[in-house]
Structure formats: C-alpha cells, structure tokens
Amino acid sequence: MPPRAGAVHLPADHRGMHEAVWSGPDAIAKLDDPRRGSWEDPHALWRRVGLRPGMTVVDVGAGTGYYAFPAAERVGRSGRVFAVDRSPELVRLLRRRARELHRPNVVAVRSRIDRIPLRGGIADRVILANVLHGLPPSTIAEAVRVLRPGGRLVDVDAKRSHRVVGPVGPPFEHRLSVRTAQEVLGRYDLRRGGAGSFGPYLYVVVMVRPRRR
Ligand SMILES: C[S@@+](CC[C@H](N)C(=O)[O-])C[C@H]1O[C@@H](n2cnc3c(N)ncnc32)[C@H](O)[C@@H]1O
Numbered sequence: 001m002p003p004r005a006g007a008v009h010l011p012a013d014h015r016g017m018h019e020a021v022w023s024g025p026d027a028i029a030k031l032d033d034p035r036r037g038s039w040e041d042p043h044a045l046w047r048r049v050g051l052r053p054g055m056t057v058v059d060v061g062a063g064t065g066y067y068a069f070p071a072a073e074r075v076g077r078s079g080r081v082f083a084v085d086r087s088p089e090l091v092r093l094l095r096r097r098a099r100e101l102h103r104p105n106v107v108a109v110r111s112r113i114d115r116i117p118l119r120g121g122i123a124d125r126v127i128l129a130n131v132l133h134g135l136p137p138s139t140i141a142e143a144v145r146v147l148r149p150g151g152r153l154v155d156v157d158a159k160r161s162h163r164v165v166g167p168v169g170p171p172f173e174h175r176l177s178v179r180t181a182q183e184v185l186g187r188y189d190l191r192r193g194g195a196g197s198f199g200p201y202l203y204v205v206v207m208v209r210p211r212r213r
Pocket of ligand 1: 022023031060061062063064065066067084085086087090111112113128129130131134135136139
C-alpha cells in the first residue's frame with residue numbers, strides 16, 4: 001500500500017530504490033525532451049538559488065547535463081561545474097557535449113554509489129535534480145561532503161500529489177513530499193534554507209551547510 005501523502009516513509013523503501021543507472025537511447029531522449037523547458041527552467045532555478053560567476057557547482061546525477069550546462073553558462077570561465085553520474089555512458093556523453101558546446105568549465109566525473117571522487121568542501125552549490133528519491137544514504141553523504149560550509153544544497157524533485165502527476169518524475173509511490181525530502185536531508189550536516197514550488201510538477205528544497213565557528 002502506498003504511504004499516506006506527506007508521511008515519512010523512509011528509509012526502508014528509499015534506500016537503493018532506483019539503484020539502476022540511466023543509460024540507453026530511451027533514457028537519454030527522456031532527459032533531453034525538448035518540451036522540458038516549458039515546465040522546468042534550469043536558468044530560473046539557478047537565478048533563484050543565487051548562482052553567480054566564479055562559483056563551483058557539483059551536479060550529482062547530472063544525466064545529460066540539463067542543469068549542468070546552464071550552470072556553466074552562469075558561473076562563466078572563472079567558475080566550474082562538476083557533472084557527476086554513475087552511468088559510464090552518460091559520463092562519456094557529458095564529456096562529448098562539453099567539447100561540442102565549448103564548455104571547458106564542465107568536468108564530467110564518474111562516481112560510485114559510495115564515492116564521489118572530488119575533494120570535500122569544494123562546492124558553493126550542490127544540485128540533486130530529479131534524483132533524491134532514488135539515492136541511497138551513501139551517495140547523499142557524499143553530496144553533502146563536497147559542499148562547503150555556508151554552501152547550499154538544492155533538491156529538485158517531483159511533487160507528491162495525485163493532482164500533479166505529470167510528464168516527469170518517478171511513479172507516485174516513489175515520490176518524496178517536500179516534508180520528507182527535508183527530513184531525509186536533515187539527517188546530514190544541513191539546516192533548512194527554504195522550499196517552494198518550481199513549475200507545475202516540481203518543487204525545490206534548499207538546505208544550507210552550517211558554517212563552523
Ligand atoms: C532522473 S535522472 C536526472 C538527470 C538530471 N539531473 C536531470 O534532471 O535531467 C537521474 C540520474 O542520476 C544518476 N544516478 C542515479 N543514482 C546515482 C548515484 N547514486 N550517484 C550518481 N548518479 C546517480 C542516473 O544515472 C541518472 O543519470
């Protein structure tokens with residue numbers, strides 16, 4: 001039976017739910033769907049979370065770079081975007097796209113479920129876009145490790161409401177409510193930094209890594 005809307009139903013059915021990596025033409029076509037911009041504007045997201053020139057972004061579960069390339073545009077030549085994914089096929093695609101689009105500031109990185117091969121504390125922004133609902137705790141811990149104190153972790157995911165099941169997102173029973181996403185992320189070294197709707201089908205949750213005195 002699916003859990004009640006808004007109920008905390010983790011971690012048992014959350015852990016490793018979608019451990020499969022994304023690959024193949026169908027997955028790529030879905031991530032590159034040209035209609036996506038009409039409900040999910042990555043530029044608006046980056047403006048909303050204060051991404052500025054010179055910043056460093058780590059995009060965990062970057063896919064085909066839907067958020068990574070707009071981020072690279074915004075951070076400019078003095079900034080950097082690490083586009084991290086478990087899928088070797090998607091990492092190769094990201095590298096090829098970075099070359100073709102002349103974005104040397106996008107660095108594609110292949111990760112393991114329990115290891116993102118980047119130094120701790122390097123990121124001003126970490127983004128988990130359409131992926132938290134499937135991440136195991138070991139990957140979430142790695143995403144938090146690479147965030148600098150004072151940096152923001154940005155979670156974009158599908159609304160968990162029967163009224164707004166749209167063209168994106170996992171099956172309803174795998175979706176996390178905003179409250180559950182905040183509860184899951186709150187288990188790490190993060191404090192709440194706001195949340196809200198992001199178009200008709202998605203929400204944004206922002207978490208901040210506290211500064212140490
Ligand atoms: C639904 S796609 C989202 C892609 C992209 N963020 C977007 O919104 O277009 C999820 C991506 O996360 C990757 N992924 C899944 N589990 C992962 C993990 N533990 N670590 C890194 N990447 C992962 C998949 O290979 C896939 O490319």
